[in-house]
Amino acid sequence: MKIEPRIAAWHDELTHIRRDIHAHPELGFEEERTSAIVAAKLREYGCEVTTGIARTGVVGTIRVGNSPNSIGLRADMDCLPMQETNTFAHASKFKGRMHGCGHDGHTTMLLGAAKYLAETRKFQGTVHLIFQPAEEGQGGGRVMVEEGLFDKFPCDAVFAMHNWPVLEAGKFQIRPGPMLAGGMRFDITVKGQGTHGAKPETGIDPVITAAHIATAAQSIVSRTISPHDPVVLSVTQIHAGDAYNVIPETAVLRGTIRCFTEEAREKVRATFTRIAREMAAAFGAEVAVDIKDGYPPLVNDETEAGFLADVATEIVGADNVERNGPRIMGSEDFSYMLQRVPGAFVMLGQGGGTHGSGHTSCEVHNPGYDFNDAVLPLGATLFARLVERKLGSETAA
Numbered sequence: 230m231k232i233e234p235r236i237a238a239w240h241d242e243l244t245h246i247r248r249d250i251h252a253h254p255e256l257g258f259e260e261e262r263t264s265a266i267v268a269a270k271l272r273e274y275g276c277e278v279t280t281g282i283a284r285t286g287v288v289g290t291i292r293v294g295n296s297p298n299s300i301g302l303r304a305d306m307d308c309l310p311m312q313e314t315n316t317f318a319h320a321s322k323f324k325g326r327m328h329g330c331g332h333d334g335h336t337t338m339l340l341g342a343a344k345y346l347a348e349t350r351k352f353q354g355t356v357h358l359i360f361q362p363a364e365e366g367q368g369g370g371r372v373m374v375e376e377g378l379f380d381k382f383p384c385d386a387v388f389a390m391h392n393w394p395v396l397e398a399g400k401f402q403i404r405p406g407p408m409l410a411g412g413m414r415f416d417i418t419v420k421g422q423g424t425h426g427a428k429p430e431t432g433i434d435p436v437i438t439a440a441h442i443a444t445a446a447q448s449i450v451s452r453t454i455s456p457h458d459p460v461v462l463s464v465t466q467i468h469a470g471d472a473y474n475v476i477p478e479t480a481v482l483r484g485t486i487r488c489f490t491e492e493a494r495e496k497v498r499a500t501f502t503r504i505a506r507e508m509a510a511a512f513g514a515e516v517a518v519d520i521k522d523g524y525p526p527l528v529n530d531e532t533e534a535g536f537l538a539d540v541a542t543e544i545v546g547a548d549n550v551e552r553n554g555p556r557i558m559g560s561e562d563f564s565y566m567l568q569r570v571p572g573a574f575v576m577l578g579q580g581g582g583t584h585g586s587g588h589t590s591c592e593v594h595n596p597g598y599d600f601n602d603a604v605l606p607l608g609a610t611l612f613a614r615l616v617e618r619k620l621g622s623e624t625a626a
């Protein structure tokens with residue numbers, strides 16, 4: 230494994246930074262302390278620093294020479310609203326807040342790359358180090374883009390990485406094209422006319438109507454979406470009624486939709502809305518359909534995903550880079566940045582197993598999870614090499 234020696238020499242320092250952030254987790258848009266640490270470190274390393282983008286977001290910039298070429302690297306800084314069960318010294322100091330997704334590690338790896346790049350400056354052009362708030366559900370990435378991230382800090386390409394416990398430490402997994410799902414969630418409220426359970430002919434039954442909508446909704450994926458385009462539609466809640474002998478006034482259906490293309494997302498939205506409306510009309514009921522967007526699908530640029538896989542291969546060897554990894558049903562708001570600028574997102578193996586917690590499976594969002602500090606220099610090396618290869622003297626203008 231070809232870890233950059235300068236970065237390897239900072240392993241203890243990076244571990245210290247990572248554990249300090251882990252012990253002081255902050256929720257989305259409240260990353261005041263983390264953001265202050267990031268800004269201070271970037272200044273110390275010699276980067277230009279811009280703060281206050283999307284409230285707590287920070288961008289560090291390093292320019293070398295006059296080349297117009299540029300690259301963006303992104304890490305997320307927020308924690309999750311969950312209780313950590315670990316008891317080691319760097320466990321969360323705050324009740325109900327935990328770095329359960331490893332964003333402490335992402336932030337630290339990008340700081341490691343920043344320090345290396347600012348010191349060695351072996352590239353021609355500009356690198357923007359993007360530290361975003363609120364990845365977990367609040368769309369800090371979207372807010373940064375809306376606040377003009379790529380107008381103020383133009384990037385020819387942008388890259389990010391996420392630790393992946395199910396993948397062995399020292400391995401990378403990527404995929405050209407759609408890699409992470411987009412999400413939507415829905416609330417469908419059927420309004421009938423409540424009446425006595427023994428006299429259905431005097432009312433309009435919202436339960437039967439809702440049951441038909443739930444059943445018909447299962448035809449959306451199987452009959453209107455190509456089998457080559459994976460989509461999930463799950464009705465996860467049905468709520469109606471309180472009594473044995475009362476036909477209730479309303480019934481509510483809720484659930485989640487996951488898909489990999491905008492086309493599928495719009496198709497599901499339109500078809501589901503139509504089915505709910507027409508089915509309700511058929512039973513004489515009324516319906517309110519509310520389908521809310523989650524993050525869009527995360528789509529890797531084919532060329533940039535190939536470039537990233539090549540750089541990763543240079544570091545860990547071809548056997549440790551899965552270039553055509555599986556699609557993942559989870560979502561990521563880096564997708565908003567990839568909608569604006571070509572780039573790629575990669576999974577960095579960190580090994581499940583027992584490190585730190587005693588859990589047999591330390592999946593992200595598990596209360597016993599901890600980022601594996603062993604991979605800090607590897608992630609930082611990948612970030613650094615992406616810059617040196619993308620903005621190397623042979624490619625720079």
Ligand SMILES: [Zn+2]
Pocket residue numbers: 329330365593594
């Ligand atoms: Zn997460």
Ligand SMILES: [Zn+2]
Pocket residue numbers: 330331332364391
């Ligand atoms: Zn995450």
